[in-house]
Amino acid sequence: MAGHGGSRVSGAPCASDRATGMAYSVLAEIGRLLEALATDGRSDAIDLRSLPLTDADREQLLELLGPGEVTAELDVAGRSTVRETAFAGVWWICHRGADDRVASEEIAVCPVPSIVVSHPADISAAARRIQQTLSESTPGQAEAS
Numbered sequence: 001m002a003g004h005g006g007s008r009v010s011g012a013p014c015a016s017d018r019a020t021g022m023a024y025s026v027l028a029e030i031g032r033l034l035e036a037l038a039t040d041g042r043s044d045a046i047d048l049r050s051l052p053l054t055d056a057d058r059e060q061l062l063e064l065l066g067p068g069e070v071t072a073e074l075d076v077a078g079r080s081t082v083r084e085t086a087f088a089g090v091w092w093i094c095h096r097g098a099d100d101r102v103a104s105e106e107i108a109v110c111p112v113p114s115i116v117v118s119h120p121a122d123i124s125a126a127a128r129r130i131q132q133t134l135s136e137s138t139p140g141q142a143e144a145s
Contacts, residue, residue, distance in 0.1 A: 022053050023060035026107070030065075030090055033109040037089050043110035049102075065090060065107075072116050078103065082113050 029046060036042045048058070068084030079096045091108040093115065 017056050018054060019056040019060050020052075020054055022051065022057040023064055026051065026053075026057075026061055027064050030087070030107055030109060034087065034089055037109050037111075043108070045109065046107045048105040048107060062092070065092065074115065080115060082116055 026046060026048075033044045033046070036044065053061070066086030068086055068088075068090075070082075070084040072082040074080040074082070078098050079100065081094045083092045084090070085092060089109055089111060091110070091113050093104075093106050093108055093113055094102060095104045097103040
């Protein structure tokens with residue numbers, strides 16, 4: 001079709017603008033994982049980059065899951081976005097590399113994604129930093145807090 005002004009056909013299914021029905025397959029799997037979380041407390045994830053999703057499938061899945069109440073953005077070795085969907089326990093997580101390209105994308109089915117949970121060592125370090133800040137302040141400022 002090239003050179004005839006027709007639409008360009010891509011061999012890569014992810015570049016297609018047609019929905020294939022994969023969004024409903026992924027939604028069904030999310031439903032199974034959510035049921036396991038509800039009954040057994042078992043967390044799991046679906047690697048969206050490993051699936052043959054078209055752009056239209058991805059958009060359809062995003063629409064089917066809908067927006068939730070929580071969004072978190074992290075900046076650790078690239079930008080990551082954690083978005084709760086309209087279904088409690090279902091999170092859309094996207095990690096971008098230093099060049100801002102999507103490095104990984106997954107649906108996590110869990111109470112809280114581990115990427116946003118503070119590590120115990122970081123919590124201990126934060127407590128020490130607060131104590132240091134307080135000890136370095138003048139007595140009047142420390143008491144006023």
